Structures are given as C-alpha cells and as structure tokens.
Amino acid sequence: MSTVAPRTALLGALAVALLGGCAGAQVGPTVPVAGPAHAPATSSAPVGELLGLRSPVSAMLVDPGTGTLAVAAGEPDRLLLLDTGDLRAPPREVALPGPAADLALAAPGGPLLVSVPEPGALLRVGLPGASVHSADVAGQVRSAAVVNGRTVVALGDRVAVLGAGSGVVDTVRGFADAARLVPVGDSVAVLDRAQTSLTLVDPAAADAGAALRAGSGATNAVGDRFGRVLVLDTRGGELLVFSGDPLILRQRYPVAGAPFGLAYDRRRDLAWVTLTARNEVVGFDVAGGEPVERYRFLTVGQPDSVAVDPRSGNVVVGSSSGDGVQLIKPESVVVTQ
Numbered sequence: 001m002s003t004v005a006p007r008t009a010l011l012g013a014l015a016v017a018l019l020g021g022c023a024g025a026q027v028g029p030t031v032p033v034a035g036p037a038h039a040p041a042t043s044s045a046p047v048g049e050l051l052g053l054r055s056p057v058s059a060m061l062v063d064p065g066t067g068t069l070a071v072a073a074g075e076p077d078r079l080l081l082l083d084t085g086d087l088r089a090p091p092r093e094v095a096l097p098g099p100a101a102d103l104a105l106a107a108p109g110g111p112l113l114v115s116v117p118e119p120g121a122l123l124r125v126g127l128p129g130a131s132v133h134s135a136d137v138a139g140q141v142r143s144a145a146v147v148n149g150r151t152v153v154a155l156g157d158r159v160a161v162l163g164a165g166s167g168v169v170d171t172v173r174g175f176a177d178a179a180r181l182v183p184v185g186d187s188v189a190v191l192d193r194a195q196t197s198l199t200l201v202d203p204a205a206a207d208a209g210a211a212l213r214a215g216s217g218a219t220n221a222v223g224d225r226f227g228r229v230l231v232l233d234t235r236g237g238e239l240l241v242f243s244g245d246p247l248i249l250r251q252r253y254p255v256a257g258a259p260f261g262l263a264y265d266r267r268r269d270l271a272w273v274t275l276t277a278r279n280e281v282v283g284f285d286v287a288g289g290e291p292v293e294r295y296r297f298l299t300v301g302q303p304d305s306v307a308v309d310p311r312s313g314n315v316v317v318g319s320s321s322g323d324g325v326q327l328i329k330p331e332s333v334v335v336t337q
Contacts, residue, residue: 027157030176030194034217034235036320037258037277039302046279046317047297048328051087053080057318057325059100060263060307065109066127069307069316071325072100072114079114081130084309087327092130097121102143102180106151113144113151122153135166145181145188150203152188154178159190161203170206175199182223184244189229191221198231200247210247214240220262222271224286230271232259239273239284239291253291255282261306265313270294272315274303281306281317283330297333300324 055073062069062084069087071080077099080091102115110127117140124133139155146152151162159178163169177194187209190199196218199211217235224230228250231240239259241251257275264271269287274280281303283295303326305318315328 027174027176028195028197031196031217033177033193034196034219036219036234036260036302036304039276039279039321042279042298042301042323044298046300046324046326047333048326050300051325051327053325054322056320056322057305058320059103060305060316060318060325061103061105061112062307062309062316063105063108063110063112063127064310065105065107067309067311068110068127069309070103070112070125070127071318072096072103074099075322079112079125079130081125081128083128084312084314092128094123094125094130094132096123101141104144104181106146113146115141115143115153117142117156122151133166135162137162137166137168142177142179143181145183147183147188147203148186152181152201152203154181154190159188159201161206170203172201172206172208174208179219180221182221182229184223184227184229187244189221189223189242189244189247191218191231193217193219196233196235198229198242198247200244212242212247212249214242214249215252219260222262222264224264224269224271225266230262230264230286232262232273234258234260239271241286241291251290253284261304261317263306263308263315265308265310267310268313270308270313272306272308274299274306274317276303279303281315281328283315295330295333297328297330300326 059072069082077096079094082091098118104113111124114123122135143154159172161170180191182189200209215233215236219234221231229242258277261274284291300319301323302321304320317326
C-alpha cells in the first residue's frame with residue numbers, strides 16, 4: 001500500500017509551515033512520550049537462532065569495522081561485546097553504572113559511545129579491546145554522536161557539545177526530551193520524543209536550525225547513506241523519511257504493529273523495523289521513492305531492539321523482557337506458506 005502520491009501536497013504544506021519556526025529557542029507543545037507496545041505472548045517459535053542471552057536488552061549495535069556486536073543488557077547492567085564471526089563464544093563484558101539508553105559509533109572501528117541516563121554517564125568503549133573512558137557530562141545522557149570531530153550529547157532538555165577534553169563547551173536548549181541524535185552532514189538531527197519533532201543543530205555554531213514535526217509519537221531515528229533521516233512514529237504507526245539539507249519530510253509510509261526498534265543496512269538499503277505489538281521484524285527497501293517490504297519474520301517476545309551487520313546482512317533482535325537475543329540470516333530463511 002502506497003501513501004506517497006496522495007500525500008505529496010500535504011508534505012509540501014507541512015514543510016513550508018513548520019520550517020518557518022526554526023529558531024528552536026523555546027520548548028514547543030509536548031505530548032506524552034511514546035514507548036514500545038506491550039507485546040503479546042509468543043505463539044510460534046522465532047525465526048533463526050537464539051543466542052542464549054536471557055538478560056533484558058535495551059540497545060544493540062554492530063560495528064562493521066571490528067566485527068563486534070554490542071549488546072546493552074540488564075540484571076546486572078552491563079555491555080556485552082561479541083564477535084560476529086562466532087556469536088556463540090563468551091562475550092567480553094563491561095560493567096555499566098545503569099541501564100544504557102543508546103549505543104552509537106564515533107566512527108567505524110570505534111570507539112563505541114554508550115549513553116546511560118541514570119545516574120548520567122557517557123562512556124567511550126574501545127573496540128574490540130573494551131577499554132573504557134568516561135566523559136564529563138552532567139545530566140541524563142540519552143544519546144551521543146560525533147560530527148566533524150565534535151561529540152554531541154542529548155540530555156533531554158538540552159543538547160551539549162563537548163570539547164577535546166570531554167567537557168561541555170556549548171549548550172543548545174529548546175528541547176523537552178531530546179532522545180536520539182543522527183549525524184547529517186555537518187549538523188546533527190535531534191529527535192525530541194516529547195515534542196515528537198526533528199531539529200537540525202549545528203555543533204560548530206551551537207545553534208538550532210530547522211525543525212519539523214515528526215508524526216504523533218516519534219521514538220527512534222537513524223541515518224542512511226543518502227543523507228536522510230529515517231524516523232519511526234510509534235504512536236502513529238508510520239515510517240517517516242526526512243531529507244537532511246534542507247530538512248523536509250519526503251515520505252510517510254504506514255507500518256502497523258507499533259514500530260519501535262530501528263536499524264539500517266547501508267549496503268542493501270534495508271531499514272529493519274521491529275513491531276512490538278506483533279513480535280515481528282520487517283525489512284524495508286528504502287532506496288526508492290517509497291519503502292518496499294522485502295522481509296517479515298517472527299521474533300522473540302518484546303523485540304524492542306534490532307541491529308544489522310552490513311557485511312553479512314545478518315539481523316540481530318533483542319528482547320527487553322529477557323526472552324533472548326535472536327540471530328536471523330534473511331537470505332537463508334525458508335518461508336513456508
């Protein structure tokens with residue numbers, strides 16, 4: 001089902017209307033923050049292989065530079081680093097001061113940026129050796145990104161820019177719940193879950209630029225190789241595609257089942273989206289004018305996290321309820337009718 005053509009005029013109107021108020025100096029209207037849907041009990045076995053990690057998972061990421069799968073696990077809070085070439089081997093473990101909200105790469109090969117809201121910490125973890133360095137950031141660290149050598153940190157009500165010594169040198173305010181950061185050229189796109197909006201911030205000038213509404217309950221975002229930002233509207237049930245320069249909403253595509261987890265395969269242009277209300281993961285081809293569904297698989301229960309290895313195309317799904325971590329090799333799955 002396509003919604004691109006009927007909504008072309010609407011998208012243009014939204015872009016013009018919302019780009020007018022782009023200062024980002026004041027907090028706009030907010031809504032209750034959307035979260036993952038409560039998943040039903042699983043009635044069928046998940047596709048692929050279970051890795052046996054039964055701890056709740058809050059975030060995952062694959063570093064193609066070192067072939068490392070990073071898993072933020074709970075009970076106790078820790079970071080697990082696994083070799084994607086042998087996911088059955090014992091992982092390296094790094095103790096965390098609290099549950100991790102987000103994992104990001106400063107660059108391919110690391111370091112890995114681990115964001116911990118409570119008690120508030122940004123950890124730089126070397127890959128694959130697991131050396132740990134802490135940045136001096138006060139506040140609820142929700143997400144981090146590196147743009148032109150500058151580390152940018154989302155702290156909920158503000159975005160901080162760190163200097164070479166890891167201390168805060170600039171702050172951009174005007175946010176209610178800045179929760180995800182996506183590098184876009186020389187800027188960073190800030191997803192605010194409470195304002196359900198996307199805002200471009202220039203770290204060099206410490207200035208908030210263009211801002212657009214992102215559905216009715218945006219939760220997650222990731223960048224693609226075309227310089228776009230893919231956003232999940234969990235409450236509205238849509239995959240949104242924004243161009244980054246200028247910031248314009250280009251596509252809206254319906255995705256039923258409360259989409260929440262999001263990862264992007266740069267080699268295959270596949271956006272992997274978990275549907276927590278259905279215990280499914282879907283692979284969308286996003287290279288064209290509208291997303292096209294290529295894969296759909298049953299998952300572990302409460303699949304709130306997903307990661308993809310762009311070298312192999314393998315997909316890893318994590319359960320936040322402790323139902324396990326699942327490895328899917330899409331090209332090897334035989335689907336029976």
